[in-house]
Amino acid sequence: MADQTDSSDDIVLNDFLCFGLYAGNHAMNRVYQPLLKALGLTYPQYLVMVMLWAHDDQSVGELGRKLYLESNTLTPMLKRLEALGYVSRGRDPQDERQVRIRLTKQGKAMQTEAACIPPEIIEATGMSIEELKGLVTKIDSLRSNLSDWAQERSAS
Amino acid sequence: MADQTDSSDDIVLNDFLCFGLYAGNHAMNRVYQPLLKALGLTYPQYLVMVMLWAHDDQSVGELGRKLYLESNTLTPMLKRLEALGYVSRGRDPQDERQVRIRLTKQGKAMQTEAACIPPEIIEATGMSIEELKGLVTKIDSLRSNLSDWAQERSAS
DNA sequence: TCAATAAATATCGTGCACGATTAAATCGTG
DNA sequence: CACGATTTAATCGTGCACGATATTTATTGA
Numbered sequence: 001m002a003d004q005t006d007s008s009d010d011i012v013l014n015d016f017l018c019f020g021l022y023a024g025n026h027a028m029n030r031v032y033q034p035l036l037k038a039l040g041l042t043y044p045q046y047l048v049m050v051m052l053w054a055h056d057d058q059s060v061g062e063l064g065r066k067l068y069l070e071s072n073t074l075t076p077m078l079k080r081l082e083a084l085g086y087v088s089r090g091r092d093p094q095d096e097r098q099v100r101i102r103l104t105k106q107g108k109a110m111q112t113e114a115a116c117i118p119p120e121i122i123e124a125t126g127m128s129i130e131e132l133k134g135l136v137t138k139i140d141s142l143r144s145n146l147s148d149w150a151q152e153r154s155a156s
Numbered sequence: 157m158a159d160q161t162d163s164s165d166d167i168v169l170n171d172f173l174c175f176g177l178y179a180g181n182h183a184m185n186r187v188y189q190p191l192l193k194a195l196g197l198t199y200p201q202y203l204v205m206v207m208l209w210a211h212d213d214q215s216v217g218e219l220g221r222k223l224y225l226e227s228n229t230l231t232p233m234l235k236r237l238e239a240l241g242y243v244s245r246g247r248d249p250q251d252e253r254q255v256r257i258r259l260t261k262q263g264k265a266m267q268t269e270a271a272c273i274p275p276e277i278i279e280a281t282g283m284s285i286e287e288l289k290g291l292v293t294k295i296d297s298l299r300s301n302l303s304d305w306a307q308e309r310s311a312s
Numbered sequence: 313t314c315a316a317t318a319a320a321t322a323t324c325g326t327g328c329a330c331g332a333t334t335a336a337a338t339c340g341t342g
Numbered sequence: 343c344a345c346g347a348t349t350t351a352a353t354c355g356t357g358c359a360c361g362a363t364a365t366t367t368a369t370t371g372a
Binding site: 061098 | 329
C-alpha cells in the first residue's frame with residue numbers, strides 16, 4: 001500500500017491535470033489572438049507559419065508529423081493560408097502524391113512582423129525564463145508519454 | 157542588460173511553450189477519446205459531467221465560469237448532453253434568465269462507470285504523483301497569469 | 313507486365329471554440 | 343411606476359480537430 005496513493009486523490013489530480021492543459025491551452029490562445037489579428041492569422045495557422053519559417057518547402061505530411069495533425073485538418077488550413085497569399089501549394093514533380101508547401105514572398109515577409117509576438121507572450125506568462133524552460137520540458141515529456149500510451153493502446 | 161535574455165532564445169522558448177500546450181492538450185485528448193467512447197462522451201462533455209458530479213444543478217453561467225467557456229459554446233454542448241439523456245435543462249423560476257443544468261438519473265449513474273478513467277490517465281502520463289502535482293500547479297499558475305494579461309489587455 | 317498493396321492527400325460529417333449579435337428578464341434610479 | 347442599463351442565454355458564421363472514407367500516385371511481387 002506504499003506504492004499507490006489514495007485513489008480519490010488520483011481522481012482529483014487527474015481532473016486538474018486534464019483540465020489544466022485544456023484551460024491553459026485556451027488561455028494561451030486568448031493571449032495570442034489579439035496579437036495575431038494584426039497579421040490576419042489564427043493560432044494554428046501561426047504554428048504552420050512558424051514551422052515554415054524554420055524550414056521552408058515541406059510536404060503536408062512533414063508538417064503534419066511536426067504539428068501532430070493530419071491532412072484532414074491541414075489541407076483546409078493550408079488552402080486558407082494559400083488564399084491569404086502566404087503559402088503556395090503544388091504537387092511534387094518527383095512524387096505526384098505529395099503536395100509541397102512553400103512560403104510566398106508575403107509569407108516570408110511576415111516573419112519580421114511576427115518577431116514582436118514572442119517577447120509579448122513571454123511577458124504574459126509572468127514567469128522567468130528558467131521557470132518556463134522547466135515547464136516546457138515537463139509538458140513535452142508529458143506529451144511524449146501520452147502519445148506513447150495512445151500508440152500502444154491502438155496497437156493492441 | 158542583465159534583466160533580459162537573448163531574444164532569439166525567447167523566440168524558440170515561446171514557440172515551444174505555446175506549441176507544448178497545444179500538442180499536450182491534443183495528446184491528452186487522444187488518450188481520453190478511446191476511454192470516453194465507452195461512455196458516449198466527448199472530452200469537453202466529460203469535463204461538464206465532472207463539474208456536475210462535483211456540484212449538481214448549476215446555471216450555464218456558473219459552468220462557463222468554471223470551464224472558461226461561454227454560452228455560445230456551452231448551449232449547443234448542453235443540448236447534446238440533454239439529447240443523450242444525461243442532463244436536463246430548465247429555466248430557473250426565480251430568475252427566468254438563467255437556465256439550470258441538472259444531472260438525470262442516467263447522468264448520475266455514469267459517475268461510477270467513469271471512475272475507472274482517472275487511474276488510466278495517471279498511468280498514461282508516466283509520471284509520479286509528485287511530478288504531476290507540481291506540473292498541475294505550474295500549469296494553473298501559467299493559465300492564471302495568461303488570463304490576467306488577456307484581461308488587462310482587453311481592458312485598455 | 314500488371315494487379316495488389318501501400319502511401320499521400322483530399323473530402324465529408326460532427327462537435328468544439330469563439331467573435332459578434334440578438335432576445336429576454338431583471339435591476340436601478342429617477 | 344417607468345425606462346435605460348445590465349445580466350443571462352441563445353443564435354449565427356467561421357475555423358479547427360478528427361474519424362471514416364475516397365482518390366490518386368507509387369511501389370512491390372508474382
